[in-house]
Amino acid sequence: MRYLPKSDSERRQMLDAIGAGSLEELFAHLPEAVRLQRPLDLPLGISEYEIVRYFRERAAQNASGYASFLGAGVYYHFRPVLVENVVARGEFLTSYTPYQAEISQGTLTTIFEFQTMICQLTGTDVANASMYDGSTAMAEAAMMAVRATGKGRVLVARSVHPEYREVLRTYAANQGMPVEEFGYLPEMGTLDAEDLERKIDDLTAAVIVQSPNFFGAVDRVREAAEVAHRRGALLILVFTEAVSLGLLQPPAEADIVAGELQSFAIPPSYGGPFVGIIATRDRFVRQMPGRLVGQTVDTRGNRAFCLTLATREQHIRREKATSNICTNQALLALMASVFMTVYGKEGLRELAAQNLSKAHYLASKLKPRFCGKFFNEFVAQVQGKTLDQMNKALLKKKIIGGLPLQRFYPELENCVLLCATEMSRRADMDAVAEAFA
Amino acid sequence: MIDRVRPHLVINERLIFEHSSPGKVAYQLPVLDVPAVDPAEALGTESVRAEIEDFPEVSEVEVVRHYARLSTWNYSLNTGMYPLGSCTMKYNPRVNELVARIEELAWAHPYQPEALAQGSMEIMSRLETALAEITGMDAVTLEPAAGAHGELTAILLIRAALARRGNPRKKILIPDSAHGTNPASAAIGGYAVENIKSNDAGMLDVAALEQIVNEDVAALMVTNPNTLGVFEEHIIRVAEILHAKGAFLYMDGANMNALMGIARPGDFGVDALHLNLHKTFSTPHGGGGPGAGPVAVKKTLEPFLPVPRLKQSGKKWAYDYKRKHSIGRLRAFYGNFGVMVRALAYILAHGGPGLRKVTLDAVLNANYIRKHLEPFYELPYQSPSMHEVVFSDHRQAQKGVHTGEIAKRLIDYGFHPYTVSFPLIVHGALMIEPTETETKRELDRFIQAMTAIAEEVDRDPQLVKTAPHATGTSRVDEVAAARKPVLRWKPA
Structure with a gap:
C-alpha cells in the first residue's frame, strides 16, 4: 500500500x-x-491511474459543457486563479485547527482578516471564523437569539430558502423552540409585514428574513426589523448571495447576520463543502457559536493572534456550550478571503453591478412573476407550455434552465427561479428568452 | 544527534488592510455584453450602499506574496508529524485533491436535473455502501457536515425512534472520558446529560452502568477505542444492558482508525455511529475544516434518516424526499460532496486489505511510542493501547513542568504538540496518536525529542517552561486576548 x-x-x-x-x-x-472473522467485502486497492479514471468516468455521467441559469443558494461565479494558488499550498491545506498559536500564525492571521472583511461587508461589529454553511448558520443564529433574549419562539419568512427553513425546523424540534412562518406578498415576492405583525407576540425571540430573498427580491428588512424590535425580538438577516453585498446596503437593522459565502470562489461542488458565517453586534459576542480569533502579543511584544473566548465552546463548556460545533470550514473561509482580497473595494462593486445588469437583461426579455426589486435572480412564469417541455427544449441546446419552484411553493405552479451572473453570456440568455416565448 | 528546528527565512508580513491604498486592483472583469443597469434605478437609491469602508485595495502581486508569506508561519502535515491524539492527522493523498477538482464534479450544481447528476449520485452511493461495510451497519447518511453534526444527527435519530415507540426518554449517558462535543450534541438534541465514571482500567464500569440504565435513558454515547486509546472490552455486554432496557448504543467513530478490517461496530452491538472523513479517511484538515461526519445506523433507525435519501429507480439514481418518519434536514443540499469524493478515493486506493493494513500500522506505531516513552512518562492506565497512547505529566509536574509546556517545547524539536490536557480523566494528559503514515525514522525522531525533553525537565525546567524558543512567534498571551477581545482590524 x-x-x-x-x-x-x-x-x-x-x-x-x-x-x-x-x-x-x-x-x-x-x-x-x-x-471480524472475514476480510472486508471491498475490492482490492487500485492505482492512482485507475482512481483518476474511475472519477473521470463518473464525471462524464454529470452535466458537461452546459450553460446554467441555476442559483437558489448556489451560484456560478468565476473563481480567480489566485484562490486555487493559495489553498493548494500544503501549509494551509494540511494544517490542523490553530490551537497552537506559535506555529499557526498563518491560519490565525487569515481568519482575523476574514472576520474583519465580513464585518466590513455586513456592517457588523464581530464575525466568527465560520460555520458549516448558510443553512446551519441560520439555525445556530436562531438558537443564539433564544439565548440572548430568554424567549423561545421563532418566526421565519416563507421567502427564506426552503431548505434553510427545513434545517431550522430540525434543529428547533427538540429545544422548546416553536418555529412558525409568515407569508410573502403575492404580487411583490417580498415579505408580508402585516402577516408578520399578526403572528408576532412578546414571546418571540427572533424574526428571520432573507435579502435578497429566495425569489431574488430585495426584501423589506427595515419593516421586519421595526416590527421585531417593537416586540423585543431580534432580527436575523440571512443572505445566500454574498456578491449582492457589493451593491446592497448592509443590514444596519439586523441584530444577527447569518450567511453563506459560496459565491466567493467556492466551487458549487454539488452542494458542499461551503462556508457559513454568523456576524453580530458587540453586545452579543458571548452568545456566539463557533471559533473566534483575537489579537494579542507574544512574549517579545510582537502582534500575534490566537483562538479566543473559548469558554463559549464545547471543549470547555461541554453540555452548556453555545453550540456543539467543533470542526468548521477554515479552508473555505480562506478561499472567500482571497476572493474578497482579489476583488477588493472596487471590484466587488463592479462584479455586483455586472450581475445586476445581466439579470435585468434576462428579465427584460421575460416577464418576471413578481414586481419587487431584484439583484441577480428572479422568478418567471411559463405560459402556453409546461415547464418540463421548456426545460427539455433548453437542455437540447445545452442549457440548464432555472429551478422549478412548485416543489417548494405549490402555489407557484409553472414558475421557475432564474439566475444570471457575470458568467452568463448574452447568447445563452437570448436562447432562454426564446424558449419562454 | 537529535534533529531540532533551525530558523529559516520568515518574512514579517502586515495585515492585508495595511497594504491597501486607494486605486490598486487585482481584478479585471470582462466588458459587459448587455446594457449596463443603473443600480440606484434598479434597486432604489436607499438600497444601494456607499463604498465598503476599509475593504482591501491591493495588487495581484501583493495578494500572492501576502498569502505565501503567511503560509510560512504555519506548521503543516506537509512539513512534519502531528501526534495529535483523537485527531488522526494522517497523510492526505494528493490524487484525492485532483479528482475532487474534476470540472463536472466540482462545478456540479446541487439542483441540476438528476439525469445530469448521475455520476455524483453514484459516487455518494458507492461511499455509503463502503462505509456500511467497514462499520458493519445497514444504512449510511452522508449529510452531516462534520463530526459534531453527525453526533447531533444520530441523537435526533435515536430520539425519533424512541418517540415513535411512545416516549423519547430524558437522558443520555456519557463516559467522563468523552470528547466535549458529545454532551454538547446531546444537549442540542434535547437531552439531559449524565456522566458516568470510568473504572481503574480506563474502561466503562459495567456494574455501575447496569445500575444506572433505566427507562429514562435514551442512549449511551461511547467512544471505542475510547479517548485513552483503550478498547472497551465489555462492549457486547454494554450493548446488551442498554438494549434490555430499550435504550440505544451510540458510538463516536472518531477512533475508527483502530478498527478497520479488525472489528466492526455493527457486529458488537452499536446502533448508530458517526465517522470523521477528515480523520480516518484522510481528507485534509485545511486549518480547521471542511470535514464530513456521515452517520451509519442499524435497520431500526433507518426510517428516520435525514432527507433526501438516494434511491435506485430502474438503472437511474433519484432522490427520495418523501420519508414519513425522517428527522428532516440537517443542512441544505446533500452534504460536503467534495469531501466525500476524497474519502472514496482513499477507500478505493486501499481496498479492503489495505484498510486493514492501515489499522495494523496505526496500532503498531502507537505501541512503539508507548514502549519507548514509558520509562520517561507516567502511564496512568496499563490497559493495552490501540491507535493512541495517553501519558500523564505526573513525574514532570513534580519539577513544576506541565503537559502544556512539554507540548510547547516539542515545537522546538520540529513537531506539532500532542493533544494537551485531554481526556479529562487523566490529570495533565499527553495524548499521542501517530497514525499509520509516519515513517519509522519520524517516529524515532519523535521519541528522541520526547526523551530529550524529559531530561531537560530534570536538568533545566525553565528551558521547557518558556518554550518555544525557535519559532518566529514566541509564547502567545492568550489570557490578554480573552480579557480585552480584539476580534477585527480597525484603522489606527
Missing part, C-alpha cells in the same frame, strides 16, 4: 522492540466475539 511508509523489515524491528510476535498479536486482547 503506497501510503504506508514502512518496509516489512522495519515493522519487524518495531515489533521486536515492543516484544510482540506479530501485528495480529497487538489485537490479542480484543474478545473473540468482537473480531
Whole structure:
C-alpha cells in the first residue's frame, strides 16, 4: 500500500522492540466475539491511474459543457486563479485547527482578516471564523437569539430558502423552540409585514428574513426589523448571495447576520463543502457559536493572534456550550478571503453591478412573476407550455434552465427561479428568452 | 544527534488592510455584453450602499506574496508529524485533491436535473455502501457536515425512534472520558446529560452502568477505542444492558482508525455511529475544516434518516424526499460532496486489505511510542493501547513542568504538540496518536525529542517552561486576548 511508509523489515524491528510476535498479536486482547472473522467485502486497492479514471468516468455521467441559469443558494461565479494558488499550498491545506498559536500564525492571521472583511461587508461589529454553511448558520443564529433574549419562539419568512427553513425546523424540534412562518406578498415576492405583525407576540425571540430573498427580491428588512424590535425580538438577516453585498446596503437593522459565502470562489461542488458565517453586534459576542480569533502579543511584544473566548465552546463548556460545533470550514473561509482580497473595494462593486445588469437583461426579455426589486435572480412564469417541455427544449441546446419552484411553493405552479451572473453570456440568455416565448 | 528546528527565512508580513491604498486592483472583469443597469434605478437609491469602508485595495502581486508569506508561519502535515491524539492527522493523498477538482464534479450544481447528476449520485452511493461495510451497519447518511453534526444527527435519530415507540426518554449517558462535543450534541438534541465514571482500567464500569440504565435513558454515547486509546472490552455486554432496557448504543467513530478490517461496530452491538472523513479517511484538515461526519445506523433507525435519501429507480439514481418518519434536514443540499469524493478515493486506493493494513500500522506505531516513552512518562492506565497512547505529566509536574509546556517545547524539536490536557480523566494528559503514515525514522525522531525533553525537565525546567524558543512567534498571551477581545482590524 503506497501510503504506508514502512518496509516489512522495519515493522519487524518495531515489533521486536515492543516484544510482540506479530501485528495480529497487538489485537490479542480484543474478545473473540468482537473480531471480524472475514476480510472486508471491498475490492482490492487500485492505482492512482485507475482512481483518476474511475472519477473521470463518473464525471462524464454529470452535466458537461452546459450553460446554467441555476442559483437558489448556489451560484456560478468565476473563481480567480489566485484562490486555487493559495489553498493548494500544503501549509494551509494540511494544517490542523490553530490551537497552537506559535506555529499557526498563518491560519490565525487569515481568519482575523476574514472576520474583519465580513464585518466590513455586513456592517457588523464581530464575525466568527465560520460555520458549516448558510443553512446551519441560520439555525445556530436562531438558537443564539433564544439565548440572548430568554424567549423561545421563532418566526421565519416563507421567502427564506426552503431548505434553510427545513434545517431550522430540525434543529428547533427538540429545544422548546416553536418555529412558525409568515407569508410573502403575492404580487411583490417580498415579505408580508402585516402577516408578520399578526403572528408576532412578546414571546418571540427572533424574526428571520432573507435579502435578497429566495425569489431574488430585495426584501423589506427595515419593516421586519421595526416590527421585531417593537416586540423585543431580534432580527436575523440571512443572505445566500454574498456578491449582492457589493451593491446592497448592509443590514444596519439586523441584530444577527447569518450567511453563506459560496459565491466567493467556492466551487458549487454539488452542494458542499461551503462556508457559513454568523456576524453580530458587540453586545452579543458571548452568545456566539463557533471559533473566534483575537489579537494579542507574544512574549517579545510582537502582534500575534490566537483562538479566543473559548469558554463559549464545547471543549470547555461541554453540555452548556453555545453550540456543539467543533470542526468548521477554515479552508473555505480562506478561499472567500482571497476572493474578497482579489476583488477588493472596487471590484466587488463592479462584479455586483455586472450581475445586476445581466439579470435585468434576462428579465427584460421575460416577464418576471413578481414586481419587487431584484439583484441577480428572479422568478418567471411559463405560459402556453409546461415547464418540463421548456426545460427539455433548453437542455437540447445545452442549457440548464432555472429551478422549478412548485416543489417548494405549490402555489407557484409553472414558475421557475432564474439566475444570471457575470458568467452568463448574452447568447445563452437570448436562447432562454426564446424558449419562454 | 537529535534533529531540532533551525530558523529559516520568515518574512514579517502586515495585515492585508495595511497594504491597501486607494486605486490598486487585482481584478479585471470582462466588458459587459448587455446594457449596463443603473443600480440606484434598479434597486432604489436607499438600497444601494456607499463604498465598503476599509475593504482591501491591493495588487495581484501583493495578494500572492501576502498569502505565501503567511503560509510560512504555519506548521503543516506537509512539513512534519502531528501526534495529535483523537485527531488522526494522517497523510492526505494528493490524487484525492485532483479528482475532487474534476470540472463536472466540482462545478456540479446541487439542483441540476438528476439525469445530469448521475455520476455524483453514484459516487455518494458507492461511499455509503463502503462505509456500511467497514462499520458493519445497514444504512449510511452522508449529510452531516462534520463530526459534531453527525453526533447531533444520530441523537435526533435515536430520539425519533424512541418517540415513535411512545416516549423519547430524558437522558443520555456519557463516559467522563468523552470528547466535549458529545454532551454538547446531546444537549442540542434535547437531552439531559449524565456522566458516568470510568473504572481503574480506563474502561466503562459495567456494574455501575447496569445500575444506572433505566427507562429514562435514551442512549449511551461511547467512544471505542475510547479517548485513552483503550478498547472497551465489555462492549457486547454494554450493548446488551442498554438494549434490555430499550435504550440505544451510540458510538463516536472518531477512533475508527483502530478498527478497520479488525472489528466492526455493527457486529458488537452499536446502533448508530458517526465517522470523521477528515480523520480516518484522510481528507485534509485545511486549518480547521471542511470535514464530513456521515452517520451509519442499524435497520431500526433507518426510517428516520435525514432527507433526501438516494434511491435506485430502474438503472437511474433519484432522490427520495418523501420519508414519513425522517428527522428532516440537517443542512441544505446533500452534504460536503467534495469531501466525500476524497474519502472514496482513499477507500478505493486501499481496498479492503489495505484498510486493514492501515489499522495494523496505526496500532503498531502507537505501541512503539508507548514502549519507548514509558520509562520517561507516567502511564496512568496499563490497559493495552490501540491507535493512541495517553501519558500523564505526573513525574514532570513534580519539577513544576506541565503537559502544556512539554507540548510547547516539542515545537522546538520540529513537531506539532500532542493533544494537551485531554481526556479529562487523566490529570495533565499527553495524548499521542501517530497514525499509520509516519515513517519509522519520524517516529524515532519523535521519541528522541520526547526523551530529550524529559531530561531537560530534570536538568533545566525553565528551558521547557518558556518554550518555544525557535519559532518566529514566541509564547502567545492568550489570557490578554480573552480579557480585552480584539476580534477585527480597525484603522489606527
